Amino acid sequence: MxxxxxxxxxxxxxxxxxxxxxxxxxxxxxxxxxxxxxxxxxxxxxxxxxxxxxxxxxxxxxxxxxxxxxxxxxxxxxxVNRVKAMYKGTLYSLPFNMYTFQQLWGVTDAEQAKAIIDEQRACLHGKTPENLEEQAISLVGKDVYLRLVKGYTEKQWGRDCKDLPPFIIRRLPLRFTYDDNYFNDPxxxxxxxxxxxxxxxxxxxxxxxxxxxxxxxxxxxxxxxxxxxxxxxxxxxxxxRFGKLEYRTLRFETQILDQPDFQGNAVINYTEYDVPFTRIIEHKHFNFRHQPKTVVTREYPAEYSDGMEAYYPVxxxxxxxxxxxxxxxxxxxxxxxxxxxxxxxxxxxxxxxxxxxxxxxxxxxxx
Ligand SMILES: Cc1cc2nc3c(=O)[nH]c(=O)nc-3n(C[C@H](O)[C@H](O)[C@H](O)COP(=O)(O)OP(=O)(O)OC[C@H]3O[C@@H](n4cnc5c(N)ncnc54)[C@H](O)[C@@H]3O)c2cc1C
Structure with a gap:
């Protein structure tokens, strides 16, 4: 045919x-x-x-x-995706917004939050960032970087932020409002x-x-x-014929739990380096359903090799x-x-x- x-x-x-x-x-x-x-x-x-x-x-x-x-x-x-970040037992709001700044520094005023971030950025003395760490600090200051960016990024890329190029993080949006919708799209x-x-x-x-x-x-x-x-x-x-293109991959570990709820939210990122997975997904929260059981997936970033799924181009x-x-x-x-x-x-x-x-x-x- x-x-x-x-x-x-x-x-x-x-x-x-x-x-x-x-x-x-x-x-x-x-x-x-x-x-x-x-x-x-x-x-x-x-x-x-x-x-x-x-x-x-x-x-x-x-x-x-x-x-x-x-x-x-x-x-x-x-x-609406309202992602949370877990760092050493404390839950923070993402993307970085006034809830996050309140959780970090107890501030409720946008000008105060901006002033703290500006002060923390100043440690670079206006230097052009040479690696991802410097790039991230220049964008969001030290506290947000250390608690919410560093460990997560190092797990994702399998390398220290000081050894990663600055271009990987071009933007780290800061919101000086209480809008915690992860995406900007309408x-x-x-x-x-x-x-x-x-x-x-x-x-x-x-x-x-x-x-x-x-x-x-x-x-x-x-x-x-x-x-x-x-x-x-x-x-x-x-x-x-010219060699293999490189990728990063993920390993998923999925469990069915005999309980109606595990974490109360669809996505929670784990931003500490010592926790080996980057996030836990609780799938039922994508659909607002009330099944008696729940299903959760832990995502582990991994080096790609033949036979694995090629998720992220490098x-x-x-x-x-x-x-x-x-x-x-x-x-x-x-x-x-x-x-x-x-x-x-x-x-x-x-x-x-x-x-x-x-x-x-x-x-x-x-x-
Ligand atoms: C972890 C993760 C989370 C994501 N989350 C989001 C999100 O929240 N929102 C969003 O908008 N996007 C998200 N994306 C992106 C989204 O997955 C992609 O945009 C989309 O899947 C791309 O579709 P595709 O058809 O290009 O590729 P694929 O979905 O990969 O389809 C390609 C297909 O080709 C098949 N194939 C490959 N080689 C062969 C072969 N030789 N013979 C036969 N079949 C073959 C593969 O098996 C595969 O099924 C995410 C991606 C990842 C990796």
Whole structure:
């Protein structure tokens, strides 16, 4: 059989592309290496709770058209991410706002909080930051850095903040109000039936081959395709001929607890270095449900190696240069389009990956 598109990877990028292709009357075949659709936004019902199997995913966007688009595939609830940080037994409000400053210094006046932060920044004497530690102190002062940034960042990157480049933290927003909504975007929520349901609605009746690796499939298939949309790793596609792009990964430890509530909030970050995980997710709080049990996941950052999930690209100078070499090879394969976070070696939030897929749909004449 001939298909217009072979879609590699059943994540959000290809779900959006597939939905547009179907509406334009094109035929698609989707192959997915894992045993489920939805890629990293996969949710699975455990004890009646939608568990975010690859880490907490909160949809947020500033684009009303994009918000309208995702709401076609499920109703989104009014979840607002109000993250807390645990440091040595004290719970702080995030992102850094007047609640945080009150907890740190007992101040309720924005001018007082600004004055304390300015005084703590002054220790750098206006010097250009040479590492992440200096960068963070120049942005938020010593107290916020030491209690809420340092340990968390060192766990995330597996290195001391003094050995990390300053560009990793370009901004550390400070809010001198009591607004503790983690995101600035006006539209935010979680699909009430879970992300997997949303993706399934996008794919409709498209033929999906699960447990199917593209590289095995393409060697043996008798089907033909006009084009391929490849959402796997670009370096793998080109046989790692210039070497491997680097990633950071995560290990998830999930427990079902025989109690209705564990921490009273969806996300609590653990900002001490000595606590080995970076955060605990309590999934039921994304959906305001009241099941008798609860499911919690601890996230442990880890060094990436073969066979692990590649979560975060390491966009430093070395890897950016390597990616650019792979990008140049794309012109040798005019019928292959590289998309999504792995195909473009880019950290994308969900709204950004949808926007990227929509640009491709336009270029292909599907939107
Ligand atoms: C821990 C974590 C938390 C996040 N939280 C948020 C959040 O709160 N809000 C937000 O907006 N965004 C969040 N994101 C980002 C979000 O996960 C991405 O935007 C989105 O998943 C990207 O979709 P994608 O289709 O590009 O990639 P993916 O979802 O990774 O899909 C690619 C698919 O391709 C498959 N594949 C790869 N190679 C092959 C092959 N050779 N053959 C067949 N199949 C293959 C993979 O198995 C995968 O299923 C988070 C990301 C992480 C890592």
């Amino acid at each position: 001939h298909y217009d598109y072979l879609l590699v990877g059943a994540g959000l990028f290809n779900a959006v592309f597939c939905e547009h292709a179907r509406r334009a009357g094109k035929t698609c075949l989707l192959v997915e290496r894992r045993d489920h659709i939805a890629g990293n936004i996969y949710t699975k019902s455990v004890e009646g709770i939608d568990v975010h199997m690859y880490g907490a995913h909160i949809f947020h966007t500033s684009d009303p058209a994009l918000w309208e688009y995702v709401n076609r595939f499920d109703t989104f609830n009014g979840f 539209y935010q929520g979680i699909p009430v039936h879970g992300y997997t349901h949303m993706v399934q609605n996008m794919l409709g009746d498209t033929r999906v081959l699960l447990n199917t690796d593209y590289f095995d499939f393409i060697r043996s298939t008798s089907h033909t395709f006009s084009k391929t949309v490849f959402c796997g790793k670009i370096d793998e596609f080109f046989g790692y 966009n430093d100078a070395k890897n950016t240069a390597l990616y650019q070499r792979y990008e140049q090879l794309k012109s040798n394969c005019p019928s292959v389009i590289f998309g999504g976070r792995l195909g473009e070696y880019m950290y994308y939030d969900m709204d950004k990956v949808i926007a990227s897929a929509l640009r491709l749909c336009k270029a292909e004449g599907l939107a």
